[in-house]
Amino acid sequence: MLSDPELRxxxxxxxxxxxxxxxxxxxxxxxxxxxxxxxxxxxxxxDMLEEQDVDIMAWAIGTAEPPERFGGPMIDSLKRLDYIRIAR
Structure with a gap:
């Protein structure tokens, strides 16, 4: 469980x-x-959580470019999609 209130x-x-x-x-x-x-x-x-889900998802799959303020390592990590668990 996360102890930091901001992280929770x-x-x-x-x-x-x-x-x-x-x-x-x-x-x-x-x-x-x-x-x-x-x-x-x-x-x-x-700040990214204030954006629409469809926009965030489009940035992740590469069908839309994120605003400049979100450019950088965080978006690069989001685009990897290696954090999604898929039941097989």
Whole structure:
């Protein structure tokens, strides 16, 4: 369980997006990467959570370009999609 209140808030927001697909993509991304984030990266992720799920998902799969403010390592990691668990 996360002890940091900010991380708990981000975790909840990342995992409760409204669709199962968005929960898996955005929540899975949070789970895989949050431990390495500094305060600036947390703030960037928080800002990204204010965007529409369809936009975030489009950035992840490469069908749309993210706004410049989101460009960089976080979006590069989001595009890898290696954090999504798929039942087989």
């Amino acid at each position: 808030r981000l975790h909840w927001r990342a995992h409760h997006r409204g669709t199962r697909e968005a929960d898996m993509l955005i929540g899975g991304f949070f789970d895989a990467h949050h431990a390495s984030w500094d305060s600036e990266e947390r703030a960037l992720f928080s």
